[in-house]
Amino acid sequence: MIDFKQNVSLKDYTSMRLGGEAKFICFVTTRIELLEAVSWARNSNLPIIMIGGGNNIIWSDAGFDGLVIVNKISGVKISNEGSDNFYLTIGAGENWDEIVQQSVDLGLTGIEAMSSIPGTVGASVVQNIGAYGQEISNTLLSIEAFDNKISDYVILSASQCLLGYRTSLFKHHEPGRYLITAITINLKKANPIPPFYRSLQAYLTDHQITVFTPQVIRQAVQEIRSTKLPDPTKIPNCGSFFANPIISYQDFFLLQRVLNQQIPHWKNSDDSLKISAAWLIEFVGLKNFHDNLTGMATWDKQPLILINENSKSTADLEAFRDKIIQSVLQKTGITLIQEPEILPLVAR
Ligand SMILES: Cc1cc2nc3c(=O)[nH]c(=O)nc-3n(C[C@H](O)[C@H](O)[C@H](O)COP(=O)(O)OP(=O)(O)OC[C@H]3O[C@@H](n4cnc5c(N)ncnc54)[C@H](O)[C@@H]3O)c2cc1C
Numbered sequence: 001m002i003d004f005k006q007n008v009s010l011k012d013y014t015s016m017r018l019g020g021e022a023k024f025i026c027f028v029t030t031r032i033e034l035l036e037a038v039s040w041a042r043n044s045n046l047p048i049i050m051i052g053g054g055n056n057i058i059w060s061d062a063g064f065d066g067l068v069i070v071n072k073i074s075g076v077k078i079s080n081e082g083s084d085n086f087y088l089t090i091g092a093g094e095n096w097d098e099i100v101q102q103s104v105d106l107g108l109t110g111i112e113a114m115s116s117i118p119g120t121v122g123a124s125v126v127q128n129i130g131a132y133g134q135e136i137s138n139t140l141l142s143i144e145a146f147d148n149k150i151s152d153y154v155i156l157s158a159s160q161c162l163l164g165y166r167t168s169l170f171k172h173h174e175p176g177r178y179l180i181t182a183i184t185i186n187l188k189k190a191n192p193i194p195p196f197y198r199s200l201q202a203y204l205t206d207h208q209i210t211v212f213t214p215q216v217i218r219q220a221v222q223e224i225r226s227t228k229l230p231d232p233t234k235i236p237n238c239g240s241f242f243a244n245p246i247i248s249y250q251d252f253f254l255l256q257r258v259l260n261q262q263i264p265h266w267k268n269s270d271d272s273l274k275i276s277a278a279w280l281i282e283f284v285g286l287k288n289f290h291d292n293l294t295g296m297a298t299w300d301k302q303p304l305i306l307i308n309e310n311s312k313s314t315a316d317l318e319a320f321r322d323k324i325i326q327s328v329l330q331k332t333g334i335t336l337i338q339e340p341e342i343l344p345l346v347a348r
Helices: 031-043 096-105 121-126 169-173 198-206 214-228 249-259 277-283 314-332
Strands: 005-009 021-028 048-051 057-059 064-071 076-079 085-091 140-147 152-157 178-189 237-240 246-248 265-267 272-275 296-298 305-308 341-343
Touching: 021 031, 031 048, 031 064, 031 140, 031 178, 048 178, 057 314, 064 178, 085 096, 096 121, 096 214, 121 169, 121 178, 152 178, 169 178, 198 214, 246 249, 249 272, 272 277, 277 314, 296 314, 305 314
Parallel strands: 021 064, 048 064, 057 341
Antiparallel strands: 005 021, 076 085, 085 178, 140 152, 140 178, 237 305, 246 272, 265 272, 296 305
8 A cells, every 4th residue: 555645744755855845755665656656646637747756857936736646666687699789677766886786797888977977867858868978878778657547567668768968858848648657778788989978088098097997987987976076965966957959060169169268068960069068157156156145055166067055945046047047148148048857737
């Protein structure tokens, strides 16, 4: 029997530690429990939001007048059919970084550069997580989910998930429709091959590392991240608060000329490039900016990370966010786009 807890503070279900209360919250550990939770919510006429570890969400101050389902569905199945290709089917509630560790222990490459990303496996496809040159989209084969629209479990292929830069079917096209229960990825038994992401390569060069195994890359990424990123269990934050803006080459060269600056950027596979949102925030003078009015700050080593120092509400966070967006817009003409979602979404 599922325990439906009532009037629960949602601060404990977001790494930003802000927000109101959920009318009900429950944990599901199996597909059958998920069916039970969904049917309970339907009978009670309550909307549903599924979450994992809460590392990429912020709750509104009004809270959520519905049922929050925390996904705790576990299990890992590995098959390889005698080749170098390994197929991993993983329960959506599994901890992402523990899965990366397991894959590296097996000598598999494909997700090792995404080490230390906090959160669950199911959420990894929601925003198509990525770091140091790898994205879940590079290895995803399919997902399994409960489809709220047809009230049944479905399998969606990777292409049906519409994964893009920090976006997916689940985040931007049909939020709330699919409750993801498992994902299947394809990893290879091989060593990672250069070229590596610029800052990762710089670390490898500095440390005179020339033999690349999945374990070596994982360790390098873990060390880089530990010096740059605040631990969300100690310092409330949601990681990168803004996505790197995507602009055309033409706009990029124009912007560099107007600002008279070299802007860090990465080429995309199409005719566009990503520019560094962290650089834009630093350029407008808001790196390591502590705002007494809102109790929020930007992290001293990475201004893309907004930290809650002693904020009282999500409204404070939003005011701080708007200050940054306005300042960057006025001085560069670029509009920063927020990465973590504020829940509940209005349309949900
Ligand atoms: C310090 C720090 C560093 C970070 N670094 C990175 C990084 O390098 N790269 C990166 O991409 N992200 C990064 N993030 C963001 C975050 O870790 C990822 O987005 C992660 O995938 C969130 O997982 P979660 O389980 O906490 O998701 P949650 O925050 O619980 O949920 C995120 C979204 O997914 C939905 N969701 C969650 N689980 C399911 C499910 N099973 N079915 C359907 N919908 C679901 C939720 O409704 C919500 O919309 C970082 C965050 C922090 C705090």
